[in-house]
Amino acid sequence: MAEQPEQAQPQLALERIYVKDLSLEVPGAEVFTKEWKPELDINLATNADRLDDDHYQIILTVTVNAKNDGAAAFIAEVHQAGIFLIKDVPEEQLGQILGAYCPNILFPYAREVISDIVTRGSFPQLLLAPVNFDQAYLQSQQLADGEGNA
Numbered sequence: 001m002a003e004q005p006e007q008a009q010p011q012l013a014l015e016r017i018y019v020k021d022l023s024l025e026v027p028g029a030e031v032f033t034k035e036w037k038p039e040l041d042i043n044l045a046t047n048a049d050r051l052d053d054d055h056y057q058i059i060l061t062v063t064v065n066a067k068n069d070g071a072a073a074f075i076a077e078v079h080q081a082g083i084f085l086i087k088d089v090p091e092e093q094l095g096q097i098l099g100a101y102c103p104n105i106l107f108p109y110a111r112e113v114i115s116d117i118v119t120r121g122s123f124p125q126l127l128l129a130p131v132n133f134d135q136a137y138l139q140s141q142q143l144a145d146g147e148g149n150a
Contacts, residue, residue: 039066062110
């Protein structure tokens with residue numbers, strides 16, 4: 001009987017988490033003299049860069065635009081990054097790992113950074129609601145498939 005070569009086991013590991021970029025902009029001090037009833041616009045984006053054969057840098061960008069009484073109160077943005085070892089993972093699983101699994105790991109860190117910088121800007125604490133990146137990835141794939149068929 002001929003021996004079959006052993007198939008390499010997939011490896012997935014988080015090697016580093018870091019803040020790549022961070023900003024808080026407060027366009028005008030008038031915001032501090034008015035009653036605080038904010039309107040929030042929250043945007044999320046992810047980007048994956050291949051660093052070498054086995055490493056990817058995933059960047060989760062969280063942007064919060066807050067308006068109060070119709071005027072810009074603050075803009076908070078964090079680029080939360082992670083370096084992931086991804087080795088011997090089947091190609092058909094790679095998109096889901098890069099687009100959903102890795103952002104799920106990074107989001108709690110980004111959420112904490114946003115809360116911290118907003119509080120340091122002397123605004124009330126802002127806790128972002130959890131995000132289902134698996135569902136968001138599935139919807140983006142369905143949208144892409146729909147555009148491809150159109």
